[in-house]
Amino acid sequence: PDAAEAHWGLGLVAIAENRPSAARDHGRRAYEISERPRFALGLAQWAAVDGDYAAAGDALATYLALAPEDPSAESYRRLQRFYRELGRAPVNVIDDRVTRLQLSFDLKPGDEIPYVPVRINGRESAYILFDTGAERNVIDRSYAESIGAGPIFPGGPLHGAYRQSPGGYAIVDSVAFGSVTVQRVPFAVGDFAALNLRGQGDYYIAAVINPALVFRDFLVILDLGHRRIELVRYGAGGETYVGRQTRLRKNAIPFHFDVNGVWPVVPVSLDGARALPFLVDTGASDVFIARETAAALMLDPARFVASAGGYSREDLRFLILDGALAEPWGIAVHGILGFPFFRGMRVAFDYRSMTMVLEN
Incomplete structure (x- = not known):
C-alpha cells in the first residue's frame, strides 16, 4: 500500500488495541500525505472516542469540505454542531474518588439481556440496557422529553448499518448507577417505540448504554449468574x-x-x-x-x-x-x-x- 494507507492501517491497529491517541496520530499522518475523505471521517470518529469533541468537530468540517456531495452531508453538519456543544466541557464525568461499584440488574424471562435500573437527571428509577453492541449511547425521545432532558439537537442518517435512524442528539446532566453518578452524558436520540424497545411490560427501557463509552477507566464485570454488575x-x-x-x-x-x-x-x-x-x-x-x-x-x-x-x-x-x-x-x-x-x-x-x- 502507499504511505497514506500504511499509516491508516496502523491507525486501525491502534484503535483496535484501544489506543485512540495513537490512532489519531496515524490518521493525521495519513491525511497529511493524502487528503482523502475517508481519513477525515475516521479522524472525527477516533477523536470522539478519545473524548476530544472539539477536534472531532474540526475533522467533520474537513470531511464536509472534501465530500460536499455526500447524501448524508447535512446529517454530518448537525453532528458537527453537536460535537461543538460537547466540546464546551468534559463528558462522562465520574468523581475520581469512585473506585468500585456493585449494582444488581434484571434479566427478563425470554429476553435475558441486562436491564439495569438507573436514575436519569434525578428522576424516578428507569431501566437501561447495558449493551456492548451499541455503537452509541441512545435515549428514547419520548422519555427524554418527559424528563426535560434539555434541548434535543437535530440529527439525521449517517454512514454505517447502525446509524440510519434520523433521531437527534442530547446531553443528559446525570445518570446515576446506584451510588455512582456519571455527569454530562451524550446520547443519540431514538424512537424506541418504532424499534420495539419500549413495549417490554414492566421493563420500560429509557436508554441504551455501552460501558465502553462510559466506563472505559474501569474493569467491567457482568455476572449473569448472580445478576450483578461490578466496576473496579x-x-x-x-x-x-x-x-x-x-x-x-x-x-x-x-x-x-x-x-x-x-x-x-x-x-x-x-x-x-x-x-x-x-x-x-x-x-x-x-x-x-x-x-x-x-x-x-x-x-x-x-x-x-x-x-x-x-x-x-x-x-x-x-x-x-x-x-x-x-x-x-x-x-x-x-x-x-x-x-x-x-x-x-x-x-x-x-x-x-x-x-x-x-x-x-
Missing part, C-alpha cells in the same frame, strides 16, 4: 484482575475494537471450523450469523457449537444476519455473539489489557 477502577485493583483470574484457569480471550472504537470483537469457532471475528453483544438475546458464513459452513440453525477462548457452548441456535454489520474498512464481522453463549456466566471486560475473561 484501574489503579484500584481493576488492572490486576486478568492476571489473578487466568492463574485460576479461567478462560481469557483477547478482544479488539472495531474501527468505531467501541465494539468488542472476539474470534469464535463454529462447529470446530476456523475461528472468525464475532461482535460480543450483551444487548442481544440471540446469536446471529451472517447468511454467507452459515451457508459456507453448512451450519444447522437449530443446533450448532460455538467456541471461544477454550470455552464451548453446545446446542445453540442462531438467526440469520443479512447485510453488512460494520464499516467496510473495519473488521469483517461474521456475526453477533449474544446472551445464549454467556448464559449463567461471569463475563469481564478489561479495556486496559483488551481481554475478556469468562467464568462459568
